[in-house]
Amino acid sequence: MTAQVIPPRSGTAFVLQRGQRLTVIDPEGEQVSDMVAFALEDQDEAISSGRTLDYASRLFLTAGDPLYSNRSRVMLQIERDDVGRHDFLLTPCSADTFRIIYGHDRPHRGCLGNLAEALAPWGIGEDRIPVAFNIFMHVDIDGTSGALKVLPPKSRAGDRIVFRAETDLLIGLTACSAEQSNNFAFKPIHYRID
Amino acid sequence: MTAQVIPPRSGTAFVLQRGQRLTVIDPEGEQVSDMVAFALEDQDEAISSGRTLDYASRLFLTAGDPLYSNRSRVMLQIERDDVGRHDFLLTPCSADTFRIIYGHDRPHRGCLGNLAEALAPWGIGEDRIPVAFNIFMHVDIDGTSGALKVLPPKSRAGDRIVFRAETDLLIGLTACSAEQSNNFAFKPIHYRID
Numbered sequence: 001m002t003a004q005v006i007p008p009r010s011g012t013a014f015v016l017q018r019g020q021r022l023t024v025i026d027p028e029g030e031q032v033s034d035m036v037a038f039a040l041e042d043q044d045e046a047i048s049s050g051r052t053l054d055y056a057s058r059l060f061l062t063a064g065d066p067l068y069s070n071r072s073r074v075m076l077q078i079e080r081d082d083v084g085r086h087d088f089l090l091t092p093c094s095a096d097t098f099r100i101i102y103g104h105d106r107p108h109r110g111c112l113g114n115l116a117e118a119l120a121p122w123g124i125g126e127d128r129i130p131v132a133f134n135i136f137m138h139v140d141i142d143g144t145s146g147a148l149k150v151l152p153p154k155s156r157a158g159d160r161i162v163f164r165a166e167t168d169l170l171i172g173l174t175a176c177s178a179e180q181s182n183n184f185a186f187k188p189i190h191y192r193i194d
Numbered sequence: 195m196t197a198q199v200i201p202p203r204s205g206t207a208f209v210l211q212r213g214q215r216l217t218v219i220d221p222e223g224e225q226v227s228d229m230v231a232f233a234l235e236d237q238d239e240a241i242s243s244g245r246t247l248d249y250a251s252r253l254f255l256t257a258g259d260p261l262y263s264n265r266s267r268v269m270l271q272i273e274r275d276d277v278g279r280h281d282f283l284l285t286p287c288s289a290d291t292f293r294i295i296y297g298h299d300r301p302h303r304g305c306l307g308n309l310a311e312a313l314a315p316w317g318i319g320e321d322r323i324p325v326a327f328n329i330f331m332h333v334d335i336d337g338t339s340g341a342l343k344v345l346p347p348k349s350r351a352g353d354r355i356v357f358r359a360e361t362d363l364l365i366g367l368t369a370c371s372a373e374q375s376n377n378f379a380f381k382p383i384h385y386r387i388d
Contacts, residue, residue, distance in 0.1 A: 044321040044322075045321065048285060049243075049244070049283075049325065050243070050283065050284050050285030050324075050325035051285050051290075053283055053284065053342065054283075054284045054285060054291065054295070054342075055294055055295065056342075057341065057342045057343070058339070058340045058341055058342060059283075059335065059340035059341075059342060060339070060340035070285070070320075070321055071290075071320075071321070072288065072290035072291075072294065089243075089244065089247055089253075089283070090244050090247065090248045091242060091244030091245050091248060091264070094266065096245075096265075096266030097248065097266075100249055100266065101248070101249065126264075126265075127238040127239065127264055127265070128238075130244075130324075131243065131244035131325070140337075141253065141335065141337040141340070142337050143334075143335040143336050143337035143338075144337075145252070145254070146252045146253035146254035146335070147251065147252055147253075148247065148248075148250075148251050148252060148253060149251070
């Protein structure tokens with residue numbers, strides 16, 4: 001499969017079957033991609049930051065780490081990771097994010113709105129979109145004060161991460177819409193299914 | 195209202211109306227209480243770690259901090275906090291937690307099972323229980339490696355935290371069932387609604 005393009009500030013959704021690999025590529029560098037996953041058979045089963053971080057005993061995940069569902073099943077396994085820094089703490093940016101954090105009067109709908117539109121054919125609305133695995137998102141953490149700071153991604157042009165599906169999945173994926181997360185320039189994201 | 199008792203390794207659920215205060219007390223010290231919250235009118239709106247941490251730009255919340263829902267509305271405000279260290283990263287402990295982390299053959303159902311039973315009258319099952327605000331839970335964080343370590347709570351006998359409800363809520367609350375979280379002794383939790 002040739003690479004698919006997610007244009008800047010947009011999102012998509014697709015089926016990823018058990019055993020298939022999803023490669024997410026940052027074609028220009030410093031661009032985040034929010035990823036959510038649902039079990040295809042029963043979409044009440046969704047990717048869970050809280051389960052995954054608990055089992056990993058680590059905030060930062062990379063090659064070799066599994067991503068668990070709310071039912072404690074492994075949904076995805078990270079097979080390759082060129083960057084080594086992603087976020088699994090924060091929800092997708094949304095109109096409310098832009099209103100509350102950025103003070104925008106007419107806010108963009110953000111990754112939340114983009115994911116909800118892409119997932120609508122499967123009946124998944126905004127309320128059910130969980131904390132995303134925010135690929136390439138660089139959140140600096142002060143372990144003493146707990147302060148979080150969103151820094152430019154460490155990804156450079158062509159860097160990629162590869163996931164293997166451990167069960168049949170519905171994936172939502174974006175080219176992130178938030179200024180801070182992408183060093184104030186919106187770029188596309190590429191992906192490939194093999 | 196006199197204090198209600200949540201016995202060791204159990205949970206409860208109750209309505210907390212807008213303007214009411216919920217006081218959660220650790221009567222013996224070093225005991226965690228997992229709290230979840232749903233909007234009473236529409237239980238698809240639930241407490242959201244990802245929204246709250248994003249808006250706070252901080253992992254550790256205390257007096258003065260609001261807890262947001264997945265719809266970016268303030269559900270609860272922390273009014274008083276004797277301890278100053280709680281967790282908002284991890285999902286409630288469950289049979290799977292005890293199986294995966296502790297290697298138990300016949301695992302306890304944990305806070306997840308206790309919350310699901312307590313919330314069943316409102317039609318809320320395990321799948322819909324989000325990352326909890328884990329009152330008094332002490333998770334040490336290494337900001338460089340991202341390593342998480344569950345330490346004994348900093349709470350001493352009689353320490354409390356007070357929340358004010360900003361909208362009508364359904365609350366789930368436990369006396370936590372996980373060994374590590376409670377320094378390997380299971381104790382009750384007390385709470386009061388005023």
